[in-house]
Amino acid sequence: MHDRTIAELARALAAGEVSSVELTRAALDRIEAHDAEYNSFITVTRDAALAEAEAADEARAAGSAGPLAGVPFAHKDIFCTDGVRTSCGSRMLDSFVSPYDATVVRNMRDAGLVMLGKTNMDEFAMGSSNETSWYGPVKNPWDTERVPGGSSGGSAAAIAARLVPGATGTDTGGSIRQPASLCGITGLKPTYGRVSRYGMVAFASSLDQGGPMARTAEDCGLLLGAMAGFDPNDSTSIDRPVDDYRAALEGADVKGMKIGLPEEYFGEGMSAGVRAAVEGAAEQLRELGAETVEISLPHTEASVPTYYVVAPAEASSNLSRFDGVRYGYRCEDPQDVIDLYQRSRGEGFGAEVQRRIMVGTYALSAGYYDAYYLKAQQIRQLISDDFRRAFEQVDVILGPTSPTTAFRLGERSGDPVAMYLSDVYTIAANLAGLPGLSMPAGFADGLPVGVQLVGNYFEEGRLLGVAHRFQQATDHHRQAPAGVSD
Amino acid sequence: MSLSPEEVRKIAHLARLAVTDEQVAAYSGELSGILDFVDQMSQVDTAGVTPMAHPQHATQRLRPDVVTEVNQRERYQKIAPAVERGLYLVPRVVE
Numbered sequence: 115m116h117d118r119t120i121a122e123l124a125r126a127l128a129a130g131e132v133s134s135v136e137l138t139r140a141a142l143d144r145i146e147a148h149d150a151e152y153n154s155f156i157t158v159t160r161d162a163a164l165a166e167a168e169a170a171d172e173a174r175a176a177g178s179a180g181p182l183a184g185v186p187f188a189h190k191d192i193f194c195t196d197g198v199r200t201s202c203g204s205r206m207l208d209s210f211v212s213p214y215d216a217t218v219v220r221n222m223r224d225a226g227l228v229m230l231g232k233t234n235m236d237e238f239a240m241g242s243s244n245e246t247s248w249y250g251p252v253k254n255p256w257d258t259e260r261v262p263g264g265s266s267g268g269s270a271a272a273i274a275a276r277l278v279p280g281a282t283g284t285d286t287g288g289s290i291r292q293p294a295s296l297c298g299i300t301g302l303k304p305t306y307g308r309v310s311r312y313g314m315v316a317f318a319s320s321l322d323q324g325g326p327m328a329r330t331a332e333d334c335g336l337l338l339g340a341m342a343g344f345d346p347n348d349s350t351s352i353d354r355p356v357d358d359y360r361a362a363l364e365g366a367d368v369k370g371m372k373i374g375l376p377e378e379y380f381g382e383g384m385s386a387g388v389r390a391a392v393e394g395a396a397e398q399l400r401e402l403g404a405e406t407v408e409i410s411l412p413h414t415e416a417s418v419p420t421y422y423v424v425a426p427a428e429a430s431s432n433l434s435r436f437d438g439v440r441y442g443y444r445c446e447d448p449q450d451v452i453d454l455y456q457r458s459r460g461e462g463f464g465a466e467v468q469r470r471i472m473v474g475t476y477a478l479s480a481g482y483y484d485a486y487y488l489k490a491q492q493i494r495q496l497i498s499d500d501f502r503r504a505f506e507q508v509d510v511i512l513g514p515t516s517p518t519t520a521f522r523l524g525e526r527s528g529d530p531v532a533m534y535l536s537d538v539y540t541i542a543a544n545l546a547g548l549p550g551l552s553m554p555a556g557f558a559d560g561l562p563v564g565v566q567l568v569g570n571y572f573e574e575g576r577l578l579g580v581a582h583r584f585q586q587a588t589d590h591h592r593q594a595p596a597g598v599s600d
Numbered sequence: 601m602s603l604s605p606e607e608v609r610k611i612a613h614l615a616r617l618a619v620t621d622e623q624v625a626a627y628s629g630e631l632s633g634i635l636d637f638v639d640q641m642s643q644v645d646t647a648g649v650t651p652m653a654h655p656q657h658a659t660q661r662l663r664p665d666v667v668t669e670v671n672q673r674e675r676y677q678k679i680a681p682a683v684e685r686g687l688y689l690v691p692r693v694v695e
Binding site: 438442 | 603608611612613614615616617618619623626627630631633634635637638639640641642643644646649650651652653654655656658660661663673674676678679680681682688690691692693
Protein backbone atom coordinates (compact mmCIF):
# COMPACT_ATOMS: atom_id res chain seq x y z
CA MET A 115 0.00 0.00 0.00
CA HIS A 116 2.92 2.38 0.60
CA ASP A 117 3.46 2.74 -3.13
CA ARG A 118 -0.06 4.05 -3.70
CA THR A 119 -0.96 7.67 -4.30
CA ILE A 120 -3.41 9.64 -2.21
CA ALA A 121 -6.06 9.32 -4.92
CA GLU A 122 -5.57 5.54 -4.97
CA LEU A 123 -5.65 5.29 -1.17
CA ALA A 124 -8.84 7.38 -1.04
CA ARG A 125 -10.46 4.99 -3.51
CA ALA A 126 -9.26 1.93 -1.57
CA LEU A 127 -10.68 3.38 1.66
CA ALA A 128 -13.97 4.23 -0.01
CA ALA A 129 -14.23 0.71 -1.45
CA GLY A 130 -13.51 -0.80 1.96
CA GLU A 131 -10.39 -2.60 0.68
CA VAL A 132 -8.41 -1.27 3.59
CA SER A 133 -9.07 0.62 6.80
CA SER A 134 -7.39 3.80 7.89
CA VAL A 135 -6.07 2.07 10.99
CA GLU A 136 -4.35 -0.54 8.79
CA LEU A 137 -2.88 2.12 6.50
CA THR A 138 -1.78 4.28 9.39
CA ARG A 139 -0.19 1.44 11.33
CA ALA A 140 1.69 0.26 8.23
CA ALA A 141 2.95 3.78 7.51
CA LEU A 142 4.05 4.30 11.13
CA ASP A 143 5.89 0.97 11.01
CA ARG A 144 7.65 1.99 7.80
CA ILE A 145 8.73 5.28 9.36
CA GLU A 146 10.04 3.43 12.39
CA ALA A 147 11.89 0.90 10.26
CA HIS A 148 13.40 3.22 7.67
CA ASP A 149 13.52 6.83 8.76
CA ALA A 150 16.81 6.49 10.63
CA GLU A 151 18.32 6.44 7.14
CA TYR A 152 16.71 9.72 6.02
CA ASN A 153 15.98 11.67 9.24
CA SER A 154 12.88 13.07 7.55
CA PHE A 155 10.75 13.24 10.72
CA ILE A 156 11.38 15.34 13.83
CA THR A 157 8.35 14.00 15.70
CA VAL A 158 6.21 10.93 15.03
CA THR A 159 2.77 11.05 16.66
CA ARG A 160 1.91 7.36 16.72
CA ASP A 161 -0.85 7.33 19.33
CA ALA A 162 -2.61 10.44 18.06
CA ALA A 163 -2.37 9.12 14.49
CA LEU A 164 -3.96 5.79 15.39
CA ALA A 165 -6.74 7.59 17.29
CA GLU A 166 -7.37 9.84 14.27
CA ALA A 167 -7.37 6.78 12.00
CA GLU A 168 -9.91 5.05 14.20
CA ALA A 169 -12.10 8.15 14.13
CA ALA A 170 -11.83 8.27 10.34
CA ASP A 171 -12.86 4.62 10.06
CA GLU A 172 -15.84 5.27 12.31
CA ALA A 173 -16.86 8.32 10.29
CA ARG A 174 -16.60 6.28 7.12
CA ALA A 175 -18.74 3.50 8.59
CA ALA A 176 -21.30 6.12 9.62
CA GLY A 177 -21.31 7.57 6.10
CA SER A 178 -20.07 10.97 7.25
CA ALA A 179 -16.48 10.78 5.96
CA GLY A 180 -15.09 13.17 3.36
CA PRO A 181 -13.17 11.79 0.36
CA LEU A 182 -9.74 12.11 2.04
CA ALA A 183 -10.79 10.82 5.46
CA GLY A 184 -8.33 8.27 6.78
CA VAL A 185 -5.49 9.05 4.38
CA PRO A 186 -2.17 9.36 6.27
CA PHE A 187 0.11 12.33 5.67
CA ALA A 188 2.58 14.56 7.54
CA HIS A 189 2.94 18.22 8.39
CA LYS A 190 6.11 20.21 7.99
CA ASP A 191 7.19 21.10 11.52
CA ILE A 192 6.49 24.78 10.85
CA PHE A 193 2.72 24.37 11.28
CA CYS A 194 1.52 24.73 14.85
CA THR A 195 -0.15 21.56 16.14
CA ASP A 196 -2.15 21.73 19.35
CA GLY A 197 -0.46 19.61 22.02
CA VAL A 198 2.36 18.48 19.71
CA ARG A 199 5.86 19.98 19.63
CA THR A 200 6.29 22.51 16.84
CA SER A 201 10.05 23.00 16.59
CA CYS A 202 10.49 24.75 13.24
CA GLY A 203 13.79 22.85 13.06
CA SER A 204 15.22 25.08 15.79
CA ARG A 205 16.71 24.64 19.23
CA MET A 206 14.75 27.81 20.03
CA LEU A 207 11.46 25.87 19.77
CA ASP A 208 12.70 22.42 20.78
CA SER A 209 10.49 22.58 23.88
CA PHE A 210 7.58 24.44 22.26
CA VAL A 211 4.35 22.47 22.47
CA SER A 212 1.90 24.60 20.56
CA PRO A 213 -1.25 25.62 22.45
CA TYR A 214 -3.26 25.88 19.22
CA ASP A 215 -3.64 24.50 15.69
CA ALA A 216 -2.64 26.37 12.54
CA THR A 217 -5.61 26.93 10.23
CA VAL A 218 -4.06 24.51 7.72
CA VAL A 219 -3.78 21.88 10.46
CA ARG A 220 -7.38 22.40 11.48
CA ASN A 221 -8.57 22.30 7.85
CA MET A 222 -6.82 19.00 7.23
CA ARG A 223 -8.02 17.58 10.51
CA ASP A 224 -11.56 18.57 9.49
CA ALA A 225 -11.06 16.73 6.19
CA GLY A 226 -10.23 13.60 8.20
CA LEU A 227 -6.61 13.32 7.06
CA VAL A 228 -4.46 11.45 9.56
CA MET A 229 -1.26 13.20 10.70
CA LEU A 230 1.61 10.77 11.25
CA GLY A 231 4.02 13.37 12.54
CA LYS A 232 6.03 16.48 11.84
CA THR A 233 8.74 16.58 9.19
CA ASN A 234 12.27 17.91 9.40
CA MET A 235 13.16 21.23 7.84
CA ASP A 236 15.84 23.90 7.67
CA GLU A 237 15.79 26.01 10.83
CA PHE A 238 12.94 28.51 10.56
CA ALA A 239 12.71 27.49 6.87
CA MET A 240 16.01 29.26 6.16
CA GLY A 241 18.00 27.03 3.88
CA SER A 242 18.02 25.19 0.58
CA SER A 243 19.52 21.90 1.72
CA ASN A 244 17.95 20.94 5.06
CA GLU A 245 21.40 21.15 6.63
CA THR A 246 20.50 24.00 9.01
CA SER A 247 18.05 21.91 11.07
CA TRP A 248 18.82 21.62 14.81
CA TYR A 249 17.78 17.97 14.38
CA GLY A 250 20.45 17.21 11.80
CA PRO A 251 20.35 17.08 8.01
CA VAL A 252 17.81 15.10 6.01
CA LYS A 253 19.25 12.63 3.48
CA ASN A 254 17.99 12.37 -0.06
CA PRO A 255 16.41 8.90 -0.61
CA TRP A 256 17.88 8.83 -4.13
CA ASP A 257 21.39 9.08 -2.69
CA THR A 258 21.79 9.41 1.05
CA GLU A 259 25.09 11.28 0.63
CA ARG A 260 23.15 14.10 -0.98
CA VAL A 261 20.79 16.77 0.32
CA PRO A 262 17.03 16.58 -0.28
CA GLY A 263 16.85 20.34 -0.85
CA GLY A 264 15.14 22.70 1.50
CA SER A 265 13.61 24.03 3.43
CA SER A 266 10.76 21.46 3.18
CA GLY A 267 13.35 18.69 2.75
CA GLY A 268 11.85 16.37 5.37
CA SER A 269 8.48 16.38 3.63
CA ALA A 270 10.08 15.81 0.22
CA ALA A 271 12.33 12.98 1.44
CA ALA A 272 9.50 11.27 3.35
CA ILE A 273 7.36 11.27 0.19
CA ALA A 274 10.20 10.09 -2.07
CA ALA A 275 11.00 7.28 0.40
CA ARG A 276 7.31 6.28 0.37
CA LEU A 277 6.99 6.86 4.11
CA VAL A 278 3.98 9.12 3.49
CA PRO A 279 1.93 9.67 0.33
CA GLY A 280 1.80 13.44 0.86
CA ALA A 281 2.80 16.24 3.18
CA THR A 282 2.55 19.95 3.68
CA GLY A 283 5.39 22.32 2.91
CA THR A 284 5.98 26.02 2.94
CA ASP A 285 7.66 28.10 0.28
CA THR A 286 9.24 31.51 0.86
CA GLY A 287 11.80 31.41 -1.97
CA GLY A 288 11.43 27.89 -3.37
CA SER A 289 11.16 25.75 -0.23
CA ILE A 290 8.42 23.52 -1.66
CA ARG A 291 9.51 23.44 -5.31
CA GLN A 292 13.28 22.99 -4.93
CA PRO A 293 13.12 19.96 -2.59
CA ALA A 294 10.31 18.53 -4.73
CA SER A 295 12.65 18.81 -7.71
CA LEU A 296 15.65 17.30 -5.92
CA CYS A 297 13.59 14.39 -4.53
CA GLY A 298 11.61 13.58 -7.69
CA ILE A 299 8.16 14.50 -6.43
CA THR A 300 5.51 17.14 -7.22
CA GLY A 301 5.05 20.29 -5.14
CA LEU A 302 2.92 23.39 -5.48
CA LYS A 303 3.39 26.84 -4.03
CA PRO A 304 -0.01 28.51 -4.32
CA THR A 305 -0.78 32.17 -4.98
CA TYR A 306 0.16 34.38 -2.02
CA GLY A 307 -2.96 34.54 0.15
CA ARG A 308 -4.56 31.29 -1.06
CA VAL A 309 -3.48 29.19 1.96
CA SER A 310 -3.75 30.65 5.46
CA ARG A 311 -0.54 31.61 7.24
CA TYR A 312 -2.23 31.57 10.65
CA GLY A 313 -0.23 29.27 12.91
CA MET A 314 2.53 28.82 10.35
CA VAL A 315 5.69 30.06 12.05
CA ALA A 316 6.53 33.29 10.21
CA PHE A 317 9.77 33.70 8.26
CA ALA A 318 9.13 36.45 5.67
CA SER A 319 5.48 37.38 5.88
CA SER A 320 5.13 38.96 2.45
CA LEU A 321 6.54 35.84 0.75
CA ASP A 322 5.58 32.83 2.92
CA GLN A 323 2.97 30.48 1.51
CA GLY A 324 2.02 26.93 2.50
CA GLY A 325 1.27 24.30 -0.09
CA PRO A 326 1.01 20.58 -0.87
CA MET A 327 3.74 18.07 -1.72
CA ALA A 328 2.98 14.61 -3.08
CA ARG A 329 4.02 12.26 -5.85
CA THR A 330 1.48 13.45 -8.42
CA ALA A 331 -0.25 16.65 -9.47
CA GLU A 332 -3.57 14.93 -8.83
CA ASP A 333 -2.61 14.35 -5.18
CA CYS A 334 -1.36 17.92 -4.82
CA GLY A 335 -4.77 19.07 -6.07
CA LEU A 336 -6.55 16.90 -3.52
CA LEU A 337 -4.38 18.18 -0.67
CA LEU A 338 -4.63 21.81 -1.80
CA GLY A 339 -8.42 21.52 -1.84
CA ALA A 340 -8.25 20.56 1.85
CA MET A 341 -5.64 23.18 2.82
CA ALA A 342 -6.80 26.30 0.99
CA GLY A 343 -9.45 28.83 1.83
CA PHE A 344 -10.14 32.26 3.24
CA ASP A 345 -9.15 32.72 6.87
CA PRO A 346 -10.13 35.82 8.85
CA ASN A 347 -7.22 35.04 11.21
CA ASP A 348 -4.69 35.78 8.44
CA SER A 349 -4.79 39.44 7.46
CA THR A 350 -3.38 38.70 3.99
CA SER A 351 -5.67 35.74 3.25
CA ILE A 352 -7.67 36.38 0.09
CA ASP A 353 -11.45 36.15 0.39
CA ARG A 354 -12.20 34.18 -2.73
CA PRO A 355 -13.78 30.76 -3.17
CA VAL A 356 -11.42 27.81 -3.57
CA ASP A 357 -11.50 26.32 -7.07
CA ASP A 358 -12.56 22.73 -7.56
CA TYR A 359 -9.11 21.28 -8.30
CA ARG A 360 -10.52 17.81 -8.87
CA ALA A 361 -12.66 19.20 -11.67
CA ALA A 362 -9.67 21.10 -13.04
CA LEU A 363 -7.81 17.81 -13.45
CA GLU A 364 -10.61 15.93 -15.14
CA GLY A 365 -10.27 16.41 -18.84
CA ALA A 366 -7.24 18.65 -18.36
CA ASP A 367 -5.76 19.43 -21.72
CA VAL A 368 -2.88 21.45 -23.02
CA LYS A 369 -4.05 21.57 -26.66
CA GLY A 370 -3.67 25.10 -27.95
CA MET A 371 -2.15 26.27 -24.70
CA LYS A 372 0.66 28.79 -24.97
CA ILE A 373 3.64 27.92 -22.81
CA GLY A 374 6.27 30.59 -22.30
CA LEU A 375 9.98 29.72 -22.13
CA PRO A 376 11.84 32.64 -20.53
CA GLU A 377 15.17 33.21 -22.29
CA GLU A 378 16.74 34.29 -18.97
CA TYR A 379 16.08 30.82 -17.51
CA PHE A 380 18.09 29.07 -20.21
CA GLY A 381 21.40 30.90 -19.79
CA GLU A 382 24.56 29.88 -17.97
CA GLY A 383 24.39 28.25 -14.58
CA MET A 384 21.92 25.51 -15.49
CA SER A 385 23.53 22.08 -15.60
CA ALA A 386 23.35 20.05 -18.82
CA GLY A 387 21.14 17.40 -17.23
CA VAL A 388 18.63 19.98 -16.05
CA ARG A 389 18.62 21.67 -19.46
CA ALA A 390 17.91 18.36 -21.16
CA ALA A 391 14.99 17.67 -18.81
CA VAL A 392 13.45 21.11 -19.36
CA GLU A 393 13.82 20.82 -23.12
CA GLY A 394 12.36 17.32 -22.95
CA ALA A 395 9.36 18.60 -21.00
CA ALA A 396 8.80 21.40 -23.51
CA GLU A 397 8.94 18.87 -26.35
CA GLN A 398 6.50 16.56 -24.55
CA LEU A 399 4.04 19.41 -24.01
CA ARG A 400 4.31 20.35 -27.70
CA GLU A 401 3.51 16.76 -28.61
CA LEU A 402 0.44 17.03 -26.42
CA GLY A 403 -0.67 20.02 -28.43
CA ALA A 404 0.76 23.02 -26.62
CA GLU A 405 2.62 25.78 -28.37
CA THR A 406 5.86 27.03 -26.83
CA VAL A 407 6.69 30.70 -27.09
CA GLU A 408 9.95 32.43 -26.21
CA ILE A 409 9.41 35.17 -23.70
CA SER A 410 11.57 37.45 -21.59
CA LEU A 411 11.56 38.12 -17.86
CA PRO A 412 14.27 40.78 -17.92
CA HIS A 413 14.65 41.29 -14.16
CA THR A 414 15.27 37.60 -13.36
CA GLU A 415 18.90 38.15 -12.37
CA ALA A 416 17.93 40.78 -9.79
CA SER A 417 15.49 38.45 -8.05
CA VAL A 418 17.99 36.66 -5.77
CA PRO A 419 19.69 39.82 -4.41
CA THR A 420 16.26 41.42 -3.99
CA TYR A 421 15.01 38.39 -2.08
CA TYR A 422 18.05 38.43 0.20
CA VAL A 423 17.04 41.89 1.35
CA VAL A 424 13.27 41.40 1.64
CA ALA A 425 13.38 37.98 3.34
CA PRO A 426 16.06 38.77 5.98
CA ALA A 427 14.48 42.16 6.71
CA GLU A 428 11.11 40.57 7.40
CA ALA A 429 12.76 37.68 9.26
CA SER A 430 14.68 40.00 11.57
CA SER A 431 11.39 41.62 12.49
CA ASN A 432 9.41 38.36 12.79
CA LEU A 433 12.04 36.54 14.82
CA SER A 434 12.30 39.37 17.36
CA ARG A 435 9.41 37.63 19.15
CA PHE A 436 11.78 34.92 20.38
CA ASP A 437 12.99 36.53 23.59
CA GLY A 438 13.32 33.69 26.10
CA VAL A 439 10.43 35.11 28.11
CA ARG A 440 7.09 33.82 26.89
CA TYR A 441 7.95 30.48 25.26
CA GLY A 442 10.87 28.68 23.70
CA TYR A 443 14.51 28.42 24.68
CA ARG A 444 15.82 30.36 27.65
CA CYS A 445 19.53 30.56 28.56
CA GLU A 446 20.79 29.40 31.95
CA ASP A 447 21.21 31.91 34.73
CA PRO A 448 20.69 35.26 32.92
CA GLN A 449 22.42 38.19 34.62
CA ASP A 450 19.99 40.85 33.46
CA VAL A 451 17.23 41.18 30.91
CA ILE A 452 19.55 42.11 28.01
CA ASP A 453 21.72 39.11 28.83
CA LEU A 454 18.55 37.00 28.88
CA TYR A 455 17.57 38.16 25.38
CA GLN A 456 21.05 37.99 23.91
CA ARG A 457 22.09 34.60 25.19
CA SER A 458 18.69 32.98 24.66
CA ARG A 459 18.81 34.14 21.03
CA GLY A 460 22.56 33.55 20.62
CA GLU A 461 22.25 29.98 21.89
CA GLY A 462 18.76 29.24 20.54
CA PHE A 463 19.36 30.23 16.89
CA GLY A 464 21.79 28.53 14.52
CA ALA A 465 24.30 30.31 12.30
CA GLU A 466 22.18 30.73 9.15
CA VAL A 467 19.27 32.17 11.13
CA GLN A 468 21.65 34.54 12.91
CA ARG A 469 23.20 35.63 9.60
CA ARG A 470 19.79 36.44 8.16
CA ILE A 471 18.64 38.26 11.28
CA MET A 472 21.78 40.38 11.13
CA VAL A 473 21.49 41.11 7.39
CA GLY A 474 17.88 42.14 7.99
CA THR A 475 18.72 44.22 11.03
CA TYR A 476 21.43 46.00 9.03
CA ALA A 477 19.15 46.59 6.01
CA LEU A 478 16.42 48.06 8.20
CA SER A 479 18.70 50.15 10.41
CA ALA A 480 18.60 53.94 10.34
CA GLY A 481 19.94 55.39 7.11
CA TYR A 482 19.88 52.12 5.14
CA TYR A 483 16.16 51.52 4.70
CA ASP A 484 15.86 53.34 1.33
CA ALA A 485 18.98 51.75 -0.13
CA TYR A 486 17.92 48.23 0.78
CA TYR A 487 14.29 47.46 1.64
CA LEU A 488 12.70 50.25 -0.40
CA LYS A 489 14.95 49.53 -3.39
CA ALA A 490 14.12 45.82 -3.11
CA GLN A 491 10.37 46.54 -3.05
CA GLN A 492 10.79 48.65 -6.20
CA ILE A 493 12.59 45.83 -8.00
CA ARG A 494 9.84 43.52 -6.79
CA GLN A 495 7.38 45.67 -8.66
CA LEU A 496 9.52 45.42 -11.82
CA ILE A 497 9.69 41.62 -11.45
CA SER A 498 5.93 41.51 -11.04
CA ASP A 499 5.51 43.71 -14.14
CA ASP A 500 7.70 41.27 -16.12
CA PHE A 501 5.27 38.46 -15.28
CA ARG A 502 2.21 40.61 -16.01
CA ARG A 503 3.53 41.29 -19.52
CA ALA A 504 4.44 37.63 -19.98
CA PHE A 505 0.94 36.48 -19.06
CA GLU A 506 -0.46 38.78 -21.74
CA GLN A 507 1.32 36.49 -24.23
CA VAL A 508 1.22 33.05 -22.64
CA ASP A 509 -0.92 30.86 -20.35
CA VAL A 510 1.83 29.32 -18.23
CA ILE A 511 5.60 29.63 -17.98
CA LEU A 512 7.94 26.62 -18.09
CA GLY A 513 11.52 26.51 -16.87
CA PRO A 514 13.90 24.70 -14.56
CA THR A 515 13.11 24.47 -10.84
CA SER A 516 16.71 24.30 -9.65
CA PRO A 517 19.91 24.85 -11.63
CA THR A 518 21.31 21.46 -10.57
CA THR A 519 20.25 18.08 -9.23
CA ALA A 520 20.75 17.23 -5.55
CA PHE A 521 24.19 18.30 -4.35
CA ARG A 522 26.35 16.56 -1.76
CA LEU A 523 25.87 17.14 1.95
CA GLY A 524 28.33 19.83 3.02
CA GLU A 525 29.10 20.91 -0.55
CA ARG A 526 27.60 24.40 -0.23
CA SER A 527 27.13 24.81 3.50
CA GLY A 528 30.30 26.90 3.88
CA ASP A 529 29.28 29.48 1.29
CA PRO A 530 25.97 31.24 1.98
CA VAL A 531 25.81 33.02 -1.40
CA ALA A 532 26.41 29.80 -3.37
CA MET A 533 23.56 28.22 -1.39
CA TYR A 534 21.29 31.20 -2.10
CA LEU A 535 21.78 30.76 -5.84
CA SER A 536 20.08 27.32 -5.60
CA ASP A 537 16.84 29.30 -5.66
CA VAL A 538 17.54 31.50 -8.69
CA TYR A 539 14.55 30.16 -10.68
CA THR A 540 12.05 29.87 -7.85
CA ILE A 541 12.39 33.17 -5.99
CA ALA A 542 10.72 35.40 -8.59
CA ALA A 543 7.35 33.67 -8.15
CA ASN A 544 7.47 34.45 -4.42
CA LEU A 545 8.43 38.06 -5.02
CA ALA A 546 5.50 38.42 -7.45
CA GLY A 547 3.12 36.30 -5.30
CA LEU A 548 2.42 33.89 -8.19
CA PRO A 549 1.69 30.15 -8.00
CA GLY A 550 4.48 27.79 -9.04
CA LEU A 551 4.67 24.02 -9.36
CA SER A 552 7.60 21.64 -9.67
CA MET A 553 7.11 18.24 -11.29
CA PRO A 554 9.50 15.38 -12.11
CA ALA A 555 10.74 15.56 -15.70
CA GLY A 556 13.59 13.10 -15.93
CA PHE A 557 16.89 12.05 -14.46
CA ALA A 558 20.51 13.12 -14.72
CA ASP A 559 23.18 10.74 -13.45
CA GLY A 560 20.55 8.78 -11.58
CA LEU A 561 19.19 11.83 -9.77
CA PRO A 562 15.73 13.29 -10.36
CA VAL A 563 15.27 16.59 -12.21
CA GLY A 564 12.21 18.76 -11.75
CA VAL A 565 10.79 21.41 -14.01
CA GLN A 566 8.78 24.39 -12.90
CA LEU A 567 5.49 25.78 -14.13
CA VAL A 568 4.48 29.30 -13.09
CA GLY A 569 0.93 30.52 -13.58
CA ASN A 570 -1.02 33.72 -13.19
CA TYR A 571 -2.72 34.59 -9.90
CA PHE A 572 -5.11 31.88 -8.63
CA GLU A 573 -4.37 29.61 -11.59
CA GLU A 574 -3.39 26.68 -9.39
CA GLY A 575 -6.02 24.62 -11.22
CA ARG A 576 -4.41 25.36 -14.57
CA LEU A 577 -0.92 24.47 -13.30
CA LEU A 578 -2.20 21.25 -11.78
CA GLY A 579 -4.03 20.47 -15.02
CA VAL A 580 -0.91 20.92 -17.17
CA ALA A 581 1.14 18.82 -14.73
CA HIS A 582 -1.56 16.15 -14.62
CA ARG A 583 -1.70 15.94 -18.41
CA PHE A 584 2.11 15.73 -18.48
CA GLN A 585 2.06 12.96 -15.88
CA GLN A 586 -0.56 11.03 -17.85
CA ALA A 587 1.89 10.98 -20.76
CA THR A 588 5.11 10.34 -18.82
CA ASP A 589 6.33 8.10 -16.01
CA HIS A 590 9.07 10.21 -14.37
CA HIS A 591 6.85 10.73 -11.31
CA ARG A 592 6.38 6.95 -10.95
CA GLN A 593 10.09 6.25 -10.48
CA ALA A 594 11.16 5.36 -6.98
CA PRO A 595 14.57 5.32 -5.32
CA ALA A 596 16.17 1.85 -5.20
CA GLY A 597 14.65 -0.39 -2.57
CA VAL A 598 11.80 1.80 -1.37
CA SER A 599 9.09 0.07 -3.42
CA ASP A 600 9.82 -3.35 -1.94
CA MET B 601 30.84 46.46 1.14
CA SER B 602 32.91 45.25 4.04
CA LEU B 603 31.70 45.06 7.62
CA SER B 604 34.29 45.50 10.36
CA PRO B 605 34.17 43.33 13.49
CA GLU B 606 32.95 46.42 15.40
CA GLU B 607 30.06 46.88 12.97
CA VAL B 608 29.14 43.20 13.30
CA ARG B 609 29.13 43.54 17.10
CA LYS B 610 26.88 46.59 16.82
CA ILE B 611 24.43 44.80 14.51
CA ALA B 612 24.44 41.73 16.78
CA HIS B 613 23.65 43.97 19.72
CA LEU B 614 20.79 45.66 17.84
CA ALA B 615 19.45 42.17 17.02
CA ARG B 616 20.02 41.04 20.63
CA LEU B 617 22.29 38.17 19.64
CA ALA B 618 25.16 37.19 21.91
CA VAL B 619 28.14 36.42 19.67
CA THR B 620 31.62 35.18 20.51
CA ASP B 621 34.80 36.70 19.04
CA GLU B 622 35.10 33.68 16.75
CA GLN B 623 31.56 34.17 15.50
CA VAL B 624 32.22 37.87 14.93
CA ALA B 625 35.23 37.02 12.77
CA ALA B 626 33.23 34.51 10.70
CA TYR B 627 30.14 36.70 10.42
CA SER B 628 32.06 39.77 9.28
CA GLY B 629 33.33 37.86 6.25
CA GLU B 630 30.02 36.15 5.52
CA LEU B 631 27.83 39.21 6.01
CA SER B 632 30.17 41.29 3.85
CA GLY B 633 29.83 38.66 1.12
CA ILE B 634 26.04 38.70 1.38
CA LEU B 635 25.91 42.52 1.30
CA ASP B 636 28.25 42.57 -1.73
CA PHE B 637 25.88 40.17 -3.42
CA VAL B 638 22.73 42.16 -2.66
CA ASP B 639 24.47 45.31 -3.90
CA GLN B 640 23.79 43.93 -7.39
CA MET B 641 20.40 45.60 -6.86
CA SER B 642 22.07 48.94 -7.60
CA GLN B 643 22.40 47.90 -11.26
CA VAL B 644 18.63 48.05 -11.66
CA ASP B 645 17.16 51.43 -12.60
CA THR B 646 14.20 51.96 -10.26
CA ALA B 647 13.68 55.68 -10.83
CA GLY B 648 9.98 56.49 -10.47
CA VAL B 649 8.96 52.90 -9.60
CA THR B 650 6.40 52.62 -6.81
CA PRO B 651 7.60 50.10 -4.22
CA MET B 652 5.37 47.02 -4.14
CA ALA B 653 3.27 46.76 -0.99
CA HIS B 654 1.26 43.67 -1.94
CA PRO B 655 1.47 41.54 -5.10
CA GLN B 656 -2.23 41.91 -5.83
CA HIS B 657 -2.47 45.41 -4.40
CA ALA B 658 -4.76 44.13 -1.65
CA THR B 659 -5.24 46.37 1.34
CA GLN B 660 -5.72 45.39 4.94
CA ARG B 661 -9.19 44.13 5.77
CA LEU B 662 -11.07 45.72 8.61
CA ARG B 663 -13.34 43.82 10.96
CA PRO B 664 -15.95 44.94 13.49
CA ASP B 665 -14.35 45.95 16.78
CA VAL B 666 -15.73 43.12 18.88
CA VAL B 667 -14.12 40.67 21.27
CA THR B 668 -13.30 37.41 19.49
CA GLU B 669 -10.72 35.87 21.83
CA VAL B 670 -11.28 34.53 25.30
CA ASN B 671 -8.64 34.82 28.00
CA GLN B 672 -6.42 31.70 27.95
CA ARG B 673 -3.61 32.99 30.11
CA GLU B 674 -3.01 29.76 31.98
CA ARG B 675 -2.91 27.76 28.79
CA TYR B 676 -0.43 30.11 27.17
CA GLN B 677 1.73 30.50 30.27
CA LYS B 678 2.07 26.76 30.68
CA ILE B 679 4.76 26.83 27.97
CA ALA B 680 6.64 29.82 29.41
CA PRO B 681 10.14 29.24 30.84
CA ALA B 682 9.30 30.99 34.15
CA VAL B 683 6.02 32.37 35.49
CA GLU B 684 4.70 33.22 38.91
CA ARG B 685 1.13 34.17 39.83
CA GLY B 686 0.25 34.84 36.21
CA LEU B 687 3.32 36.98 35.54
CA TYR B 688 6.28 36.22 33.29
CA LEU B 689 9.50 36.27 35.25
CA VAL B 690 12.66 38.01 33.99
CA PRO B 691 15.79 39.11 35.85
CA ARG B 692 15.35 42.31 37.84
CA VAL B 693 15.12 45.30 35.47
CA VAL B 694 14.95 48.16 38.00
CA GLU B 695 17.34 48.09 40.95
